Amino acid sequence: MISKIRRLTKKVRKPNFPDFYHQPGTIPGTLIIDEDAEAPTIVLFDYNQTNFIRKQIATPEECLNYLDTESVSWVDVQGLGNQDILQRLGKVFELHPLVLEDVVNMGERPKIEDYEDQLLIIARMVVPKETTCGFYSEQVSFVLGKHYLLTVQEEPEHDCFDSVRMRIDKGKGIIRKNGADYLAYALLDAIIDGFFPVLELYGERIEELEEEVILKPTPQTLQQIYQIRQELLQLRRSIWPQRDAINALIRDSSDLISEEVRIYLRDCYDHTVQVMDMVETYRELASGLMDVYLSAVSNKMNEIMKLLTVVSAIFIPLTFVAGVYGMNFNPDKSPYNMPELNWYWGYPVCLALMVAIAVSLLILFWRRGWLANFSSIKHD
Template identity: 45%
Template structure:
């Protein structure tokens, strides 16, 4: 693949390209350019500033609240291909990243851009649509690239099961990626892969694909030398790799909770256990169908997927199997944590009951003698009626007798190992 056709770029300047005024922008940049494309070694194009936040749009730094798995579709009876805007959809932004082996251009596009003019200008063109609030823009983009209405419906209905749909000259891929702010929350990413272009639709303005964009800008790896099918693989691979840190952090949380449950069980830990089970179920629901998606892409009948790309997709499939093994292991561990909690709680209760039983056992003989001496039979009526009541040291003698009984019982319990943990080892 050669250089990008008919493109000039001045490092440090905003280059508006592939729009209706493309010819005018090229001429203006050519007059002021002091260097020719490609730029010198070490130079990299600067991205345009992000457009101002539209009114009512949440700031990018504001964390997303956890959303329940609510499938929002068109009302019953609506025609197929009806696009419905979600109330939580973010404002739509479009940026494009076009590149070849020797050149790269990156820019933001206005909503009224001529997207059809992007085709064929570069060996690979990556159109990124972040935010799905502008249905009119999505419909116009779909019309200019010949995207089926049912595919657009799956794009805006962001709770799709990961899947692959093949068409004559396009492949539609939908899957879930971890959110950019971390955690186990996921968002849907949809890819339209065609001849020389990839169109990606993202729920939010930030995603986990920035490392891939940096690789393209810096020319690392093979992505700049290969086609759009390899770019789609690179997107999927980056998304899959982003799951590993999430599961590693969750595994550390599970280990810490397991130690706490064994050391000192507390009622609040039950809520933590159920929360971990819910989070793991959420991740499993996102990862499990991606195995079928990767397996479908490996097949020979997927248009546009070269043999080399299918080999890389096999590696994605292996990583997904590894992720599922981790998720299943963590789920079994968390499920066992509840049993460990109940066992630890039962053991602690048994320990308390043992102490109370020992105390009660010690006081049984003491209570017997106290009750015996408390009958107060008249000693003058008969010499057999408690003669010790008349002893001068009868009361201290009774207390000493009770103390000897209590001490003897404590010594016996200790020798048996029932208290103090100093019992004799069992005989072999």
């Protein structure tokens, strides 16, 4: 059983560590660009309480006219497939080489770093897949300035910022009445809230697996359990350091985060803790499903062995009777050598005796309760 589990789990285990890493001896500030990365798309949002501008810009230098204004400028970069544009973007925003390295190189741990006039926030965003189970996971980097916010994402296809974009576009809520720090909070809150739809899907999958494990466990069920455990581990690695990062924003003093926004960040922190509790609960349920699976398989094996034992117990006396009359003793040599072989009704009497023995044993087993299926569970 253990060797079978190992063979099945080898099919579903995937590395949870990032593919982007520095080779030993790499110069600090080196940018690692994936060959398959899409070309960057830069979208500018500039707004205040009365005015709003949204446009796609071709070069990073076009952002210069908006960074020193009193309005809030959100520069959203999606895609990391052009190193030249990324380096020019770093010059426009006067990013430290290590900041640009953390922003561009994926696989960074969620964290907060204060660079006096800029605040670097690394977060991880998850989005549920549309057609299959699972989720997309990508790094989102924030560079917060006094009147601007730079965000960098891996891919343009998946993000959870549409609700924030709509609130800016329609002027809903208080987002256009506040500064760039409130915008950073709104985006972080959208990232944390994006975990809940993913966890809801896992809750439904675990409920389905619980029913399947009890009623009809299969090797495919075991593979799904291990797949869920691995994916929940990825979620845990994403949300756990994110909680510490948000806590650092609340606890540490920074001129870029106002006291009003810190109050909102407390609510974001509470949501993070709630996500962590749900992840831990589902991980425990997934681990418990493995024990239930092994118990169900063991019960099924016990039922098979019980059936075979009953069949064997019934045929043992029948085999004895058949073996006795299969002995080659000559009745002509002695009157004690199986005289019933010469009876007129000898053969029917022997068969009737064997049937009577089998029926008697079945009645005996039934009265003792040995024929009951103890492992069956009625499903409403």
